[in-house]
Amino acid sequence: MNTKLLSTFQWITLILLRMIIGWHFLYEGLAKLLKGNWSAYGFLMESKWIFADLFRWMATQPTVLQIINVVNIWGLILIGLGLMLGIFTRLAAVGGILIIALYYVCNPPLVGLFYSIPAEGNYIFINKNVVEMAALLVLLAIPTQRVAGLDLLLAKLLQQSSRKKN
Amino acid sequence: MSEEKGNADSKKRIDRRDFLQGLAGIPVLGAFALAALKQESYRRTRKAQLASAAVPQGDAAEVNVALLGVGAQGDVLLNSMLKIPGLRFKAVCDVWTEYNLRRAANLLKKYGHEVNTYEDYREMLDKEKGLDAVVIATPDFWHAEHTVACLQAGLHVYCEKEMSNTLEGARRMVQAARDTGKLLQIGHQRRSNPRYIFTHDVLLRELNILGRVVTAGGQWNRSAAPDLGWPKKYEMPVDRLKKYGFDSMHQFCNWRWYKNLGGGPIVDLGSHQIDIFSWFLGANPKSVMASGGTDYYDKATHEWYDTVMAIYEYDTPRGTVRAHYKTQTTNGSLGYFEQFMGDQGTLVLSESSQIGALYREKTQAGPWDEWVRKGYLTEPKILESKAEDLTQGALDVRETISPDEHKIALQFFDPYHKPHLENYFNAVRGLEKLNCPAEIGYESAVAVLKVNEAVEAKQTLYFKPEEFLAQGAA
Numbered sequence: 001m002n003t004k005l006l007s008t009f010q011w012i013t014l015i016l017l018r019m020i021i022g023w024h025f026l027y028e029g030l031a032k033l034l035k036g037n038w039s040a041y042g043f044l045m046e047s048k049w050i051f052a053d054l055f056r057w058m059a060t061q062p063t064v065l066q067i068i069n070v071v072n073i074w075g076l077i078l079i080g081l082g083l084m085l086g087i088f089t090r091l092a093a094v095g096g097i098l099i100i101a102l103y104y105v106c107n108p109p110l111v112g113l114f115y116s117i118p119a120e121g122n123y124i125f126i127n128k129n130v131v132e133m134a135a136l137l138v139l140l141a142i143p144t145q146r147v148a149g150l151d152l153l154l155a156k157l158l159q160q161s162s163r164k165k166n
Numbered sequence: 167m168s169e170e171k172g173n174a175d176s177k178k179r180i181d182r183r184d185f186l187q188g189l190a191g192i193p194v195l196g197a198f199a200l201a202a203l204k205q206e207s208y209r210r211t212r213k214a215q216l217a218s219a220a221v222p223q224g225d226a227a228e229v230n231v232a233l234l235g236v237g238a239q240g241d242v243l244l245n246s247m248l249k250i251p252g253l254r255f256k257a258v259c260d261v262w263t264e265y266n267l268r269r270a271a272n273l274l275k276k277y278g279h280e281v282n283t284y285e286d287y288r289e290m291l292d293k294e295k296g297l298d299a300v301v302i303a304t305p306d307f308w309h310a311e312h313t314v315a316c317l318q319a320g321l322h323v324y325c326e327k328e329m330s331n332t333l334e335g336a337r338r339m340v341q342a343a344r345d346t347g348k349l350l351q352i353g354h355q356r357r358s359n360p361r362y363i364f365t366h367d368v369l370l371r372e373l374n375i376l377g378r379v380v381t382a383g384g385q386w387n388r389s390a391a392p393d394l395g396w397p398k399k400y401e402m403p404v405d406r407l408k409k410y411g412f413d414s415m416h417q418f419c420n421w422r423w424y425k426n427l428g429g430g431p432i433v434d435l436g437s438h439q440i441d442i443f444s445w446f447l448g449a450n451p452k453s454v455m456a457s458g459g460t461d462y463y464d465k466a467t468h469e470w471y472d473t474v475m476a477i478y479e480y481d482t483p484r485g486t487v488r489a490h491y492k493t494q495t496t497n498g499s500l501g502y503f504e505q506f507m508g509d510q511g512t513l514v515l516s517e518s519s520q521i522g523a524l525y526r527e528k529t530q531a532g533p534w535d536e537w538v539r540k541g542y543l544t545e546p547k548i549l550e551s552k553a554e555d556l557t558q559g560a561l562d563v564r565e566t567i568s569p570d571e572h573k574i575a576l577q578f579f580d581p582y583h584k585p586h587l588e589n590y591f592n593a594v595r596g597l598e599k600l601n602c603p604a605e606i607g608y609e610s611a612v613a614v615l616k617v618n619e620a621v622e623a624k625q626t627l628y629f630k631p632e633e634f635l636a637q638g639a640a
Contacts, residue, residue, distance in 0.1 A: 019194045026198060034206055084198070085191035153188035156180045 006142075014144045017135055018083050024132070025096060026080025032073045040068050047106045048113045055106050075099055083139070086149015093140040100129045100136075212541025212575065227595050230297050232257040232321070234287055234312055235304035236270035238394075239326055243303055243353075244270060246584040248277055250591060255279040256297055259290045261410045262418070264400040285406075287312055291319040299594050301587070302326060303353075305421045306428045307411065310335030313350065314342040322349040324590045327441075328433045328614065329607040331426070336611045340604040340636040349593050351600045352607025354441045355586035356517060363601075364576045365515055366446055368542060370506075375524065377510030377531065379482070382443055382489035384505070386435040389498035393467060394419040416467065423468045430470020431493045432458065432617050435502070438517075440617075441610040442504050443478065443489050451478040451489075451613050453628045456620035462496045472496065476617045491617075512569070517582050525569035534572060546570035609634045 006014075032038040044059035058064045075095060082092025109123035121128070145151035231253050233240060237260070247253055255274050258281050260266040267283050274281050284290040300316045302309065302325040310330045316323050323343075329352050330336040343350035356362045369375045396419050404414075411427070412418040422428040429437075444450050458474035472495045480487040503516035510531040514523050524543060526534055537543045548570060592598040612634050620627045 015190065019191065022191075023194070023198055027202060030202055031205075034209070081195075084195055086188075148187045148190035150188050150191070152184060153180060156184055160179070 011144065011147050014139070014142055015148045018086070018089070018139050018144050018149075021096070021132060021135055021139070022080045022083030022085075022092075024080070025076050026084060029073050029076030029078075029080060033077065038069065038073070039065065040072055041065060043103075044068075044106065049105065049108050049110060051105055072099070086145035086151050087154070089143070089145035089149055089151050090140060093136045096136045097133050097140070100133045104129045104133070208539055208541070228252050228254050229299055229591050229594050230254050230256050232259065232290060232294060232297050232300045233270060234259045234290070234300055234302045234316070235308075235326075236260045236266045237262070237303065240266070240270070240301075240303035242581075243301055243324075243326070243583055243587065244273065246581040246587055247301070248273075249581065249584055250588055252595075253591065255281050257282045257284060257290050257294045259284040259287050261285055261406065262400075262402055264402065265397065287315065291315060291321075297321055299324070299591065306331040306433070307335075307421075307426060310338050313339045317342040317346045317348045317350065320346070320348065322590075322594045324351045324353065324587065325607075326353040327607065327610070328429055328437050329604075329611045331429055331433075331615075333608075333612060333615060336608050337636050340608050343604045349590070349600055350604040350607075351586070351590040351593070352602045352604065352610070353583070353586065354438060354602045354607065354610060355583045356438060356442055357445065357601040357606070358586035358589045359517065359578060359582070360585060361519070361522060361574060361576050361578050362442070362515065364542075365513065365574060369513070369524070369537075369574075370446060373537065373542075375511055375534070375537070376506055376508030376513055377527075378484055379447065379487055379506050379508040380485075381507045382447065382487055382505065383491070383507075384436075384439040384443065384489070384503065385492045385500070386431070386439065386502035387493075387498050387500055388431070388435070388495045390462065390496045420467065423463075423470050425469045428470065429615065429618065430474070431472065431495050432470075432474040432476070433614055435493050436474070436476075436491055436617065437610060437614040439502070439504050440476075440478070440491060440614050442515075443480070443491075444609060444613060446504075446506060447480050447482045447487055447489075449480045449482040449487075450609055450631070450634045451629055452481050453479045453626050454613075454616050454620050455626040456617045458617075458621040470618070471621060474617060474621065476620065478613070515574070519578055522574040524572045524574065526572065527569055534570075538572070541575050543572035544575050546572050605636060608636045 041059050044055045044065075047055035058068060076099070079092045079096045079099065082088050083096070104127070109125060109127045111124065143151075146155065229252060231247070233244060233255065236244060236258055240260070247255075256279075258267060258270045258274070260270065263283070263285050267285070271281055271283050282290075282294065284293075299322040302312050302316065302323060304312055304326075306328050307330075309325050309328075310332075313323050313325045317339075325339070329339060339350060393416065396415055401415055402418065407414065407418055412421070417424055417427070422434050423430065428434065454476055456474060456476035458471035458476075460468045460470070460472050462472050474491075474493050476491045478489045478491070480489065501516065501518060501521065503514055503518075503521045505515070506513045509527065511527050512525040514521060514525075516522060524534075526546070534543060534546070538545055548568075586601065589598055589601045593600045612629065616627055616629065
């Protein structure tokens with residue numbers, strides 16, 4: 001790809017952004033995994049807004065809850081690894097946006113909604129989840145993985161193997 | 167950085183630069199792994215520390231136990247003891263044979279303990295020869311006689327607080343323990359509570375987390391309640407009531423409110439917490455002033471004060487500390503807790519595990535991150551002004567910054583009396599020292615019983631240091 005579209009400094013900042021978000025996802029997943037007994041139950045039961053009934057129903061179904069817990073933990077870990085290493089980066093970015101969107105609609109900071117779990121900041125419509133989703137959108141739009149990441153090597157390997165076949 | 171090259175072939179080959187760029191995430195992942203491993207090691211250390219602090223140690227050599235007094239408090243102790251391994255219950259004694267005695271014996275039977283039952287403790291001491299220990303939970307005015315007799319019969323004694331309703335009685339108990347060489351544990355159960363021990367030993371003594379403590383406080387608020395009743399069909403005959411010092415069934419069931427039998431709420435409730443003042447401050451009080459009265463209940467059946475407020479002054483090794491204490495029996499809001507305030511922080515602690523926090527004075531104290539990492543405290547919850555608070559009025563320049571709130575990380579979920587009883591039985595087995603021996607219980611009784619005197623005197627009463635030494639028992 002044409003890497004001259006952006007300056008070296010601009011590429012570095014975007015790659016840094018990807019690493020930071022990857023780090024965040026990876027540790028969120030790993031910490032829950034290591035804790036052993038982590039469950040999304042409390043978060044789902046706290047749900048407000050129009051999907052609240054659905055999320056609460058999920059929390060009360062042991063099998064569904066178990067699936068949510070496993071998918072959430074491993075989703076976070078794999079997305080984190082993908083972003084950090086720059087492998088299947090676009091897939092990781094899309095996955096990240098979707099998973100955060102679910103967190104958002106479960107507990108959105110909308111006008112008139114209050115939560116018993118204290119937040120570490122004050123939000124109206126836009127919270128840190130939205131900021132992280134927006135950052136992932138940027139990473140989806142600008143392929144930093146082609147400049148730094150295993151996707152670069154993967155692309156080259158695929159090109160080499162297809163050239164050999166031809 | 168990969169750059170456009172003129173040659174199409176070279177663009178498609180993997181060169182050294184591609185390789186380095188492709189693996190750019192590896193060092194970051196390495197740094198992540200180091201941080202995560204370190205964090206996990208802290209987490210495991212913390213978990214292990216908390217687990218070891220909460221699990222009592224000791225072998226379970228069997229101890230033969232008798233229970234003397236199995237009313238409401240005796241029942242609480244019995245239910246805790248049933249969770250302690252290595253106890254063999256042999257005998258139960260209670261004057262209310264129709265109800266208390268039968269209930270306790272039936273409960274013990276369910277757990278596989280066949281016990282002999284007695285109305286008179288003297289008969290029990292005569293007949294039961296294989297006993298090691300006795301747990302006494304009779305009304306306060308019986309404690310001295312029961313404890314002295316059991317110690318002289320060669321038994322180790324756990325006696326509920328208040329040690330006695332008179333200092334003369336308490337002194338006889340200390341003397342009997344010294345004469346017989348038997349153990350006498352007084353039931354100030356917070357002395358064995360892992361959270362209190364951890365707070366005292368680690369947070370206050372080792373870390374001096376509060377700095378210079380200047381004030382302390384405590385309260386026990388209890389909701390208004392009707393007098394205790396009894397099933398009419400199990401009523402005791404009047405002659406037996408008289409024999410054991412009671413005028414009526416009402417007085418028997420509600421003895422805590424009667425002068426000469428108990429000490430009222432300041433003794434029943436306050437003694438637990440006033441004992442903590444002395445323990446945590448490392449000093450006995452120098453003076454006490456108090457106000458109290460039977461303001462709500464019928465004075466004829468509530469001779470002791472339903473509401474008491476007291477102010478103590480302590481000369482501690484680090485300077486004067488003033489402590490206030492309140493007990494009321496007409497409103498249970500805000501519950502019961504003790505608090506200590508120093509120039510570095512504030513401690514709020516309660517037997518109830520819902521309450522237990524430290525507040526760091528941000529303007530004076532350094533960061534507590536190290537104690538959080540070591541697992542002593544939870545991460546801080548920032549207490550900041552909420553928007554709705556600001557609508558009540560503008561912030562005043564005299565207000566200081568809100569402190570951070572940390573919870574004490576050590577949790578405790580066992581019955582409250584269990585660790586103190588375990589400490590007693592382990593001491594009987596020779597494995598531990600008593601956490602509240604007779605001398606400590608006596609010091610506490612001196613500090614607490616003086617409150618009722620101060621209410622009567624309507625003036626500040628001073629303690630002489632020698633008052634705390636159980637003179638006459640030496």
